[in-house]
Amino acid sequence: MPSTTPHRRVPGVQKIAVLRANALGDFLFALPALESLRSAYPRAEIVLLGDAWHAAFLPGRPGPVDRVLLAPPGPGLREAGDGEPGRDELTAAARAEGFDLALQLHGGGRNSNPVVLALGARVTAGLRTPDAPPLDRWLHYDYYQPEVVRYLEVAELVGAQPVTSDPRLPVTGRDLTEARTVVGSPRRPRVAIHPGATDMRRRWPAGRFAAVGDALADAGAELVVTGTGAERAVVEAVVSTMKHPARAVVDELSLGGLVGLYAGCALVVSNDTGPVHLAEAVGTATVGLYWASNLLVNGPVRRARHRALLSWRLDCPVCGVRNTPDVHPYRPRTGCEHREPFITDITVDEVREAALDLLRSRAA
Numbered sequence: 001m002p003s004t005t006p007h008r009r010v011p012g013v014q015k016i017a018v019l020r021a022n023a024l025g026d027f028l029f030a031l032p033a034l035e036s037l038r039s040a041y042p043r044a045e046i047v048l049l050g051d052a053w054h055a056a057f058l059p060g061r062p063g064p065v066d067r068v069l070l071a072p073p074g075p076g077l078r079e080a081g082d083g084e085p086g087r088d089e090l091t092a093a094a095r096a097e098g099f100d101l102a103l104q105l106h107g108g109g110r111n112s113n114p115v116v117l118a119l120g121a122r123v124t125a126g127l128r129t130p131d132a133p134p135l136d137r138w139l140h141y142d143y144y145q146p147e148v149v150r151y152l153e154v155a156e157l158v159g160a161q162p163v164t165s166d167p168r169l170p171v172t173g174r175d176l177t178e179a180r181t182v183v184g185s186p187r188r189p190r191v192a193i194h195p196g197a198t199d200m201r202r203r204w205p206a207g208r209f210a211a212v213g214d215a216l217a218d219a220g221a222e223l224v225v226t227g228t229g230a231e232r233a234v235v236e237a238v239v240s241t242m243k244h245p246a247r248a249v250v251d252e253l254s255l256g257g258l259v260g261l262y263a264g265c266a267l268v269v270s271n272d273t274g275p276v277h278l279a280e281a282v283g284t285a286t287v288g289l290y291w292a293s294n295l296l297v298n299g300p301v302r303r304a305r306h307r308a309l310l311s312w313r314l315d316c317p318v319c320g321v322r323n324t325p326d327v328h329p330y331r332p333r334t335g336c337e338h339r340e341p342f343i344t345d346i347t348v349d350e351v352r353e354a355a356l357d358l359l360r361s362r363a364a
Helices: 024-040 052-057 087-095 112-117 147-156 173-183 206-218 229-241 255-263 274-281 294-298 348-363
Strands: 015-019 045-050 067-070 101-104 123-128 137-140 190-194 222-227 247-250 267-271 285-291 306-311
Touching: 015 024, 015 112, 024 045, 024 147, 024 274, 045 052, 052 067, 052 255, 067 087, 101 112, 101 147, 112 123, 123 147, 173 247, 173 255, 190 206, 190 274, 206 222, 206 229, 206 267, 206 348, 222 229, 222 255, 229 247, 255 274, 267 274, 267 348, 274 285, 285 294, 285 348, 306 348
Parallel strands: 015 045, 015 101, 045 067, 101 123, 123 137, 190 222, 190 267, 222 247, 267 285, 285 306
Antiparallel strands: none
16 A cells, blocks of 8 residues: 555664666756755765766765665666676665665656665665555655655655755856856856757757847847757757857766856756756756646746746647657557657747846846
8 A cells, every 4th residue: 555644764774775867857856855865864874876977976066965876777767888787786786785775766666666676675665656566665656746746755755854845956166167167257147048858849949049049148148058969959050040149068068067057157048858957956047948747747846036938739740649748657658759849839039038037137
């Protein structure tokens, strides 16, 4: 049976495993739950079972995670990297840690709950869909719930009460130094535009980002356009379409350097993807462009510094088939194979107005 009442803390906890081995935004959404665990178990070591990027980014960084272990690769978890130990070896190494608690913050549990159970912890807790094996303490997984709240509720299963609902990522001196070295210090209020997204359906057209960028430049802003190597084409499309100069920043910064860059910005304008959530987590104002119910799951709760603009389009603009932004992992997926943008219903005027309003409020 699922857990329906609050649980007390588990006694004698010295080591906690948390499985969360996915992308940047996913990790940021789990930070409040990790902070809750740190507050409830201040003497325990918190070990994140994560991906290779966690292992590169988190060591030495202030925050609730003490150490990173690579999570076993597999379907629904993560892809194996070149030269990494195999799944069995990583599972055995994690089990040998002797965890007292093991928490699953990695979705519905069909693939992730067996990993957590294999750790041999005294108490396991997490989420579960009907086709996933149960943990000692578990809650039903439902996609349509804010991610931050979802994982705070999992932490409550082991007596860790919320201490914050806002993902916060500390900015280090190294982050700021790297950003200044690569991009320089801003001479005017700096605005970053991030026009990429892994899911093409979440991408707003490059020409519209360029129009918003020009309006911000007219208002006195200094523009940078950020992206990964896979997003170079869309970054270059924005920069080349703008009438005002903008600095393209593609694969020039580490993730820490991107933290430093966004921390020095007055505003970040972005599709619903990891960088907009990173900007929120370092305290920078944002304008985010969201597709349908993704806003419910991924969007910011607070609106004073974060403007979330929404498209309700569910029918494919190519074939007209109804798509759902995401689905329960145990139900058949609906939709088509086209990946045309579903957020073009958001107008340039809407984004420009929200961005200028936030930029003016920062200057006031």
